[in-house]
Amino acid sequence: MLRKLVPEIVNTSVLISVAPDATARDAAVAMATHTIAAVLVMDGKRLVGIITERDITARVVAIGRDPANTRADEIMTPDPHTLSPEASANDALDLMQTRGFRHLPIVDGDRVVSMVSMRDLHRALHQQMVRTLRDHGGDDGTA
Template sequence: MKRKIVPDVVRNQVLLKLPASASVREAARQMAERHVGAALVVKGEGLEGIFTERDLLNRVVARGLDIDKTLLGQVMTGNPATITSDSSAMAALRRMHDGGFRHLPVVDGGRLVAIVSLRDFFGAEFQELEREVAFQEKLIAGSTS
């Protein structure tokens, strides 16, 4: 069965959306509070960019920028690659691998619906593996009865 991004990999997300005018400190604070590795930078309902932990490290900390004065619009990745919710999990992984990034916004009809991270794939695959092991154990138990 072809696994879809939504709902097979991500479901029930509350997205962290911030305007380009938000400070890096505010983004980092909210990312830490929500235990997420990326914030979606939006204007209205439209996606303008993405700000990730790697952006914080490479574009802010490494350059010695002031986190209170630096705005997301100055250090975000603008116009990030996206994928649609009916795309396959494999297509999303391929896009992330080819682009060298760990977070991929999911957009349907210009509307943000989710964000998928490499960590999400590990969780989804682990659940699938657990189901497969349980199925195999039932088969083995049935053949020894």
């Protein structure tokens, strides 16, 4: 699976983000509204962090913090790992598995262009396997 992350695996249409001074509730509402599991934390055009559903669960709900009074920059993962759009799906999968996260911002220079999820990578892998099976006649190796 040597396909490039952008544009072959993820699209660059809409990036959902919150400001560092947004609340955990704002982040949760953005995720619910857009049916996503992570938002970028952007200070203007600069990526400063990422917040996932897991962050809200562990860093807000589980310890009894008030989501309306908890700032995004208090619960975000600061300075997240990133990859370039030229990276392969294998690069992303290796990094995500090694580091134990499911969302990875894709950055071109200083500009965030997309975010890849483990779900995106699994979908791409599945599509690649289907194409490979189709191209090879669906031979399953049995006699």
